[in-house]
Amino acid sequence: MIPASFDYVKASTVDEAVAALVKGGEDAKVLGGGQSLLPVLRLRLNAPSVLIDVSEVGEMRALTDDGDALLIGASVTTYEVMHSELVKEHAGLLSLTAGAVADPAIRHKGTFGGSVAHADPAGDLPTVAAALDCEMVIAGPNGRRTVAAKDFFVDYFTTALAADEVLVAVRVPKLGAGWSYNYQKFNRTAQAWAIVGVAAAVKSENGTITEARVALTNMGATPIRATGVEAALAGASSSDAIAAAASKAADGTSPTSDLHADSEYRKHLAAVLTRRAVEAASGI
Amino acid sequence: MTHISATVDGVHRQGEVEPRTLLVHWLRESLGQVGTTVGCDTSNCGACTVLVDGRSVKSCSVLAVQIDGKSVTTIQGLAEGEDWHPVQRAFKECHGLQCGYCTPGMVMASVDLLSENPNPTEAEIREGLEGNLCRCTGYHNIVKAVQTAAAEMGATT
Structure with a gap:
């Protein structure tokens, strides 16, 4: 099936994405890789008025070493997480599990942040976020806040993200030596x-x-x-x-x-x- | 309407699309690149697999607006003139198909697999093609075709 009509905004910064979310109201949805969202739209299980594409927001595409943790931008793809040397070294559980997600074509497009924000209870990556005590870096109209995994996942497909907030990055604490x-x-x-x-x-x-x-x-x-x-x-x-x-x-x-x-x-x-x-x- | 431009099978293309237009529909209906098939329409079967910037995606689960500025390769962009791609030849020689409906996606997924792993084991081939369904062959000859293509591509590079 073909999705219902929507407007499309391509954000180039986090601030632009938040502004578009505020403007779009409750019917706005964030588009990462779309590998969970597009099937939902095609089956007409949801019909947002506007999609805000964050797939090429520079800050959300970054995967960096942040001292005692890795900071993985929400728009980093599952494929990139799977193959990142930084992730293999410091969060091997995440790298391993990324390889268990769906299939290669979906991993190329789907994002780590999208999987976490979608919060499907059958999703593999939210479980890793819980196991590793990840922290979600969230941006909204009132600035930024950080929410621990244990408080982030609230219910089926429901997270601590408000309608006008976007997941910017996931902070993944390094496991350190001696862990397998x-x-x-x-x-x-x-x-x-x-x-x-x-x-x-x-x-x-x-x-x-x-x-x-x-x-x-x-x-x-x-x-x-x-x-x-x-x-x-x-x-x-x-x-x-x-x-x-x-x-x-x-x-x-x-x-x-x-x-x-x-x-x-x-x-x-x-x-x-x-x-x-x-x-x-x-x-x- | 949103303006997009992309390189499709080596040719620069542009146009106005509704944001809800799926990539596979843009390819087939606006550009006439009907080599890419639509199978399940629920991102399970992989018949619609194309390469975007060299990596496989399911074009029924990507919006046309998402490939703005990128390079798309479909099954129609693989051959160089009259010379088929080694994966295309191997699927023909090994009879890696019966009805042929999954073949465009199966070939593109195989090209992606071999670009990353030029010498895959049988298990790696089956794993690498897990997102592509074939309801005819039982996969046996598809795996053989990928092995044959790998051997040929290894020998020529």
Whole structure:
């Protein structure tokens, strides 16, 4: 299908994008790569009055080393994130997971920031943002603010972004030495969304896990940190200990049932994939 | 209407488009480049794959206004005169198609894959083409075609 008519504004700065959002009101939408938005428009699930294209805003295209973190502009593509040497070195979990998103053609066009702002609970990259305690740099008519991942994802396809705000960049804290990571994505067909996904990063010393981050994809309305697993993994040094910790993955979650999987099966998958992700990350 | 200009298959093109015009519709309906097919229209099948600045995209999921100032290559821009691109030849020689509807996208995705990884393993080919669906072949001869093209392109460069 063809999208309903809309006006098109190509922003060249963040200020221009914000001004266009303010002018456009609630019916304005930000266009990054369009790989989530265009299917929505073509299916006429949404019909914005104006699209504000931020794909070539210089500041939003930058990927820079910011000391203890990487600053990844919201319009940096998934493909660029996947192949960036900086990301590989300091946020390997993000680089690895970017390669699990959709397919090559979609990764070439889709953006990291777009995926985060779209906040599809089945999206892979929001889970990494949660696992790595990323911070979202947001610009609006009253200036800029920074929102932690745990406060950014609010509900299904809903974030802390107001209608007149744009996500400028994601601040990705560097993992530092001693960390290893893995992402497990369960789906039935190539390029499909995750039925369940698990991102794990663990810090190990002499074969014992000292610290762990585990986040779940598609186990609720937002990415979920499996805090029970994280706590139980501290001190784990055997596959039995990892399995015991992973069995807590679905604690406190109430995942949806749909044609791909019912809620109970998702809970089962969360535990299995958490075990696999932690084992692969830790080498234990 | 929004003015756009782009290089399409080596030719400078420009025109006025409605912002909602999809790239594939601009190519087919305004420029007459009908080699690129529209398959699923939901960004799953990859039949409409073209290259934008050398990288594959699904032209049913890109707006024409998004390629302003860029270079687009469709299946019709691959051959040099009468000389087919090695990937085109390999798809013919290996019979990497049956009905042929997915072929324009499949060839473009393969060209993109080989530009990044000139000597892919079978697994890398299958992974690299995961965004392109073929409902006829079972992919066997498509994989063979990409391997054949890789060997030929490696031998000539």
